[in-house]
Amino acid sequence: MLVFIVKRVLNAAGVMLAVAALAFATFRFVGDPVEMMLNEQASLSQRQELRERLGLDRSLPAQYAAFVVNAAQGDFGISYRNQQDVFPLIVERFPATFELVIVATVLSLLIGLPLGVYTAIHRRSAFAQLLQWVSVLGVSLPSFAVGILFILVFSVSLGWLPAFGRGQVVQLGWWSTGFLTKSGLTALILPGITLSQCQITLVMRLVRAEMLEVMRTDFVRFARARGLPERAVRFRHALRNCLMPVITVTGLQVGNLIAFALVTETVFQWPGMGLLFVQAVSFVDIPVMAAYLMVVSAVFVAVNMLVDLTYGLVDPRLRQDAVTGGGHGK
C-alpha cells in the first residue's frame, strides 16, 4: 500500500511539473501584464522598469525555473492585480467552488441513479424513452445557456431564487460555508443544478447501460432462480455490481467539475476559484493563473488516487483479504 502511495505521489509531481511547463509555454500568448497594471500616463521607461522587476524580461525557461523553485517552497508569488499572496487568494475561494461541486455531485447521484435504474428496468416504456431523449438534450445544451435560462425563469419571472452570488455565508475557521443559512442554501440551488446538468445525464446513462449489462448475466438469473424477490435482485445484486464504474466516473468528474465550474461560476457570479481564474486571464495575472492550474491539477491527481483507493473498498476482489470476504448478498 505504501509503495502504491509513494509511486502515486511521484507520479503526481511529474504531472504537475508538466502542467506548469505547458502553462508557462502558453502565458507568452495571453498578453503583457505590464500594459494592464500601469495606466495610460506611465512612461516607456517606467513600463520597462516594471517588466524587469516582475522578471518578465527573462527567458521562458528561466521564468519557469524560478516558478518551480518558488512553488516547491510553497511560494506562488503575488497577484499582479490584487497585490495579494496568490495562495491565500485561491484558498479563500476554494470552499465556494468545493461546496458547489459537492452539491452538483450529490444532485447528480440522487437524480441520475434512480433515473438510470428506471430507464434500464422499464426500458420500453414511453417515459423511459422520453428520459433518454431529454438526457441527450442535457449533454448538448451548454451550461452557460442553461444557467441564463434558469435565471430568467426562476429569478426574473418567478422571483423565487437569487440570480447571483452565494447568499449569507458562515465562517468556520478558514472555511466559509453556505450550508448553514437559508439564503446560502437557496443560492446553491440554481448553480448546483446548472453544474450538475451534464453529470446527471452521465450518471443516468452509465447506470442504465451497466444495469442492462448486469441484468443479462448468469448470477442474476440464478438469483431469480433462488426465488429472491425482484427488488432484491435489482437493487442488492444488480445495482451493487453497477456501482464500480459509477464511483470511478463520479470521482473523476469531481476534478472535472472543479475545473469546469468556472463557466457556472461566471454566470452566477459565484465567488469561487473559477471566477478568480477567468478574471486573472483577462488581466494577464500570471501568478494567479499558474497557481490555479497547479491547484486544479493537484485536485485531479488527488481525486484519481482516492478513486483507486475506494475501488478496494467496493470491489472485494481488489482487497488482499478478499478471500475471507464472501460473496454477493452477504
Next chain:
Amino acid sequence: MPLRPRPFVAAALAVLIGFAAPALEAKTLRWGAAREIASLDPYSFGETFTLSVLNHVYEGLVRYTGDLKIEPALAERWENPTPTTWRFHLRRGVTFHNGDAFTADDVVASLARVSHPSSPLRGNLPAYRSATKVDDFTVDIEVAEPYPLLLNDLTNIFILGQKWMAANNALLPTDSGTGVEGYATTHANGTGPFKVDSRRPDAQTVFSRNERWWDKPAHNIDRIEFTPITSAATRVAALLSGEIDFTNVAPLQDLPRLSAAPGVKVLQTNELRTVFFAFNMRDALVESDVRNANPFRDPRVRNALYRAVDANAVQRRVMRGLSRTTGSLVAPAIPGYVPALDERPSFDAEAARKLLAEAGYPNGFSFLMNCTNDSLVNEEELCQAVASMWSRIGLRPVLNIGPRSQQTPKRVKGEFDVIPFGWANEPQIDAYSLLLQVMRTRNAAGGVFNWGSWGDARIDTLIDRAGTELDPAKRIPLMTEALTLAKQDTLFIPVHQQPMAWATRQAVRSIVQASDNKPRLWLTVLD
C-alpha cells in the same frame, strides 16, 4: 376618569420615533458592477474603475464636480509662489474614518508612497519632484518644470493617513516584483463620504455613510452594497428581478428591454472616449501587396479612407443609434475641443476612389487591420463594417481580431497597418493627455502610445509649449491648434464618441452621470 394628555409618554414616544425612524429606513443602494475592484489600496493597480470606486472612501486634494470641473477637496486653496512650486492650504477639521486628524504629514506621506519606484501609479504624477510640509496645514509640491496639469493629476491621487500607514507597516506601496504585500490592500481608512464596512472579494463589499464627513452631503445613502456581476446577462437579470438597484454598465443590446421593464430607468449618454482609426506610418506596411512603400504616408490615401467611411451607417447599424458621430479626436467636454474640429468631410465613395487613383493605387492595395473584440464598444462589428466600406473603394483590408490582451502586444510592437483606437483623456480630462501620450513623436516623456510612428514636428512643438504653459487662456488654443493640424493632415480618422449606459431602479431618485463614466454616489439621492 377624564382623559388627560400624558406629556411624558408623548415625549418618550416622540424620542423613540425620532431615533427609530432613520434606523428603520436605512437607505441602501445595491450596486451591480461589471467587475471587481482590484484592491482597497488606491496605489496598487492603475485602473480607472478601481480608483473611481475607491474615491468613495478616499479623497484627493482636489476633485471633479458632477460636470467635470476641478474643485477643492482636502485642499481648500492653492497658489504658485514660483512657476515650479505649488502651495496647497489644507482643509482643517477633517478626520480619517479611524478618528485621526488630517494634516500635512498625511499628504507628504501619501505623495512619497505613490511616487515610490514600485508604485504602479507613479506615472500618474509625471512632473512630480517632491513634497514638503510647511506647517500642519500647508504643503509645497515641487514639479520638475512649469506644469499646468498638476491639479488634474491630483484628482486621482488619494490621501492615506500617515499614522495609520506607519502603525500598519504600509508606508511603502505593495510590490509584486519582490512579493511585498500590504495592509492597505485589505483595509481602508480614508476621509471620504463612505467607509468600508466589510469586504468579500468577488462577492460583496459594503460601504456605510461616514457621519463625520467634512463636506455637506448631497446624498442620503446610508449603505452601499457593491457586488461585481461579471456576466452581462446575469447583471441585467439581477436588475430586472430587483436584486440590484443600480448598474454602471448596462449592456447596449439590452437597453430596449431594460427601458421597457417596469421600474427600471436607463441613463444613456456619450462618454469621453473618442474612437478613431490610426495608421502604421513606418517605411513599409506590415502585411500588404505593396512592397517597399507605405501608401498611408500619402495624405490623399488617408483622405480616401476617411471619405469612404459612412459614419452615419456606422452610427445607425453598428452602434444602434447610440454613438455620437464626430470629426474631432477629443470629446466636447475636453479642454482643447472647438466645434470646428467636429466637422467631417462628406461621405463620398466616388471621390475616395479618385483620390486613391491620384495617389497611384487605382486598384487599391491590401493591408492588415488589427482589432480587438473586448476593449471598445462593439469593436468587432465596427471593424467589419468599416473594412467592408473600404473594400467598396477597391482596398483589401485583412482583418485580424482577438482579445485585447493578445492584440495589445502586437500593437505595441507596431505589427499592424490600421487599428481602431480609443482614448478618453482620463484621468486628466484634458486634450494634453491625447497629445502627449498618443500623438507626440516618442521621447522620454511622451508618445508611449505612438505605436505607428505617426507624428509631425509642428505638432510636437505645439504639444511641448502647451506642456509648460500655465495660463489656460494660452495653453488651450495651443492644443486646439495641434488638433487642427492633425485634422488638416488626416493623421487619424475620427469615428465617434462611444455610448455609455447606466440603469437604475425606482429606489434611485437622482444620480449624476458624468461623461467620464465614473459613478459619484455622494451625489446620489434615494427615494
